[in-house]
Amino acid sequence: MTPQVLIRNVRLYGEGEPVDVLLGDEQILAIGPGLEAEADVEVLDGTDRVLLPGFVDLHTHLREPGREDTETIDSGSAAAARGGYTAVFAMANTDPVADSAVVTDHVWRRGQEVGLVDVHPVGAVTIGLAGKQLAEMGTMASGVGQVKMFSDDGKCVDDPLLMRRALEYSSSLGVLIAQHAEEPRLTVGAVAHEGPTAARLGLAGWPRAAEESIVARDALLARDAGARVHICHASTAGTVSLLEWARAQGISISAEVTPHHLLLDDSRLETYDGINRVNPPLRERSDVEALRKGLASGVIDCVATDHAPHAEQDKCCEFSQARPGMLGLETALSIVIETMVRPGLLDWRGVAKVMSERPAEIVGLDDQGRPLEVGEPANLVLVDPHTEWTVHGPDLASIADNTPYQDMTLPGRVTATVLRGRITARDGAVFPRTDGK
Numbered sequence: 541m542t543p544q545v546l547i548r549n550v551r552l553y554g555e556g557e558p559v560d561v562l563l564g565d566e567q568i569l570a571i572g573p574g575l576e577a578e579a580d581v582e583v584l585d586g587t588d589r590v591l592l593p594g595f596v597d598l599h600t601h602l603r604e605p606g607r608e609d610t611e612t613i614d615s616g617s618a619a620a621a622r623g624g625y626t627a628v629f630a631m632a633n634t635d636p637v638a639d640s641a642v643v644t645d646h647v648w649r650r651g652q653e654v655g656l657v658d659v660h661p662v663g664a665v666t667i668g669l670a671g672k673q674l675a676e677m678g679t680m681a682s683g684v685g686q687v688k689m690f691s692d693d694g695k696c697v698d699d700p701l702l703m704r705r706a707l708e709y710s711s712s713l714g715v716l717i718a719q720h721a722e723e724p725r726l727t728v729g730a731v732a733h734e735g736p737t738a739a740r741l742g743l744a745g746w747p748r749a750a751e752e753s754i755v756a757r758d759a760l761l762a763r764d765a766g767a768r769v770h771i772c773h774a775s776t777a778g779t780v781s782l783l784e785w786a787r788a789q790g791i792s793i794s795a796e797v798t799p800h801h802l803l804l805d806d807s808r809l810e811t812y813d814g815i816n817r818v819n820p821p822l823r824e825r826s827d828v829e830a831l832r833k834g835l836a837s838g839v840i841d842c843v844a845t846d847h848a849p850h851a852e853q854d855k856c857c858e859f860s861q862a863r864p865g866m867l868g869l870e871t872a873l874s875i876v877i878e879t880m881v882r883p884g885l886l887d888w889r890g891v892a893k894v895m896s897e898r899p900a901e902i903v904g905l906d907d908q909g910r911p912l913e914v915g916e917p918a919n920l921v922l923v924d925p926h927t928e929w930t931v932h933g934p935d936l937a938s939i940a941d942n943t944p945y946q947d948m949t950l951p952g953r954v955t956a957t958v959l960r961g962r963i964t965a966r967d968g969a970v971f972p973r974t975d976g977k
């Protein structure tokens with residue numbers, strides 16, 4: 541039996557008077573002042589801390605199977621727990637690709653063995669991410685891994701007919717299609733945002749239209765199929781406008797933004813450091829501002845990390861040769877505080893919404909992103925909003941070190957993460973399952 545956990549003197553959503561929160565039987569057992577607990581209870585001091593529902597990441601790359609030299613389900617789960625996550629969705633662009641239940645079931649089972657976070661497998665939309673033939677979505681959805689989201693992320697499902705069919709199937713299966721919106725004919729050789737900076741630096745440009753044309757197209761396909769579509773890593777002001785337009789038409793479309801697109805812009809590319817290479821590319825300040833506003837107003841539904849570990853030899857090379865992608869799980873909360881909470885664009889309720897409630901809703905997880913109420917599942921994160929920390933890549937739990945925030949001092953940190961009543965991370969230490977289940 542998991543021992544009870546008592547969180548003392550904590551403010552729920554950072555609001556109201558501090559209370560005690562007692563956890564047991566995987567649930568919230570009681571909320572109130574001066575609670576009593578069993579003798580072997582684990583106590584977490586919640587003084588000056590904020591209690592939120594555990595974070596849900598709709599977009600994580602864990603590299604298992606295939607590139608275990610950069611991340612494994614084990615190491616990625618540790619990064620997730622330390623970042624305050626209680627559920628993550630592991631993208632399908634592994635090797636082999638997660639286009640069959642053999643792979644998706646493995647990812648789910650391995651995540652449960654580690655026990656630090658629920659690792660939900662994302663299934664590929666097309667076989668081998670090749671964009672030619674639909675994968676067997678139904679088999680993956682009904683397997684042990686119960687795949688709820690499908691994506692060819694890393695690649696766009698660019699064939700409109702195939703995308704249309706995928707959307708049609710997805711609505712009958714009740715699953716989510718997440719699109720990496722990139723018209724590949726517009727990004728041949730592209731490594732940086734197409735604009736004055738790339739022109740000056742002599743880097744091949746990735747136009748905003750490469751993303752926006754697919755967002756517009758998929759909104760129309762979703763409309764006609766009566767299906768819903770989710771847009772991965774929205775990166776431009778135009779995407780925000782298109783989302784607003786599509787919503788106004790009653791189209792079922794949702795979207796995420798990454799922490800790095802909320803903070804960084806293409807002025808970072810001056811150094812030609814491959815650490816800043818990412819898909820979609822870092823855009824201009826005006827895009828960053830539009831993404832922040834879009835997230836604050838709800839036009840963009842949620843934050844997703846696009847945590848993308850890469851080996852040093854694949855990052856520390858010529859800019860155009862560097863693999864695209866950045867670590868994100870352990871720094872996401874701090875970047876959201878820096879870009880959204882500090883400027884007054886979101887309060888803690890808003891953080892709960894964009895990092896937990898909306899992502900759980902979008903993908904249909906009924907045990908995550910729940911209200912902090914008695915009887916609800918004890919999937920929680922305790923946040924210290926007052927501290928600051930300096931990011932040091934090698935200290936992160938990921939095997940790879942490719943954080944773009946190296947040496948930056950960031951606000952706020954996770955004190956503890958709780959998954960079904962069990963503490964998975966506390967003050968930077970993680971506690972994998974030891975019960976051998």
Ligand SMILES: NC(=O)N[C@@H](CC(=O)O)C(=O)O
Nearest residue numbers: 601693694818819848864865
């Ligand atoms: N974001 C990235 O730059 N890279 C991702 C793929 C992706 O999300 O498109 C990766 O798998 O490394």
Ligand SMILES: [Zn+2]
Nearest residue numbers: 693694720772
């Ligand atoms: Zn992508």
Ligand SMILES: [Zn+2]
Nearest residue numbers: 631693694846
């Ligand atoms: Zn991705």
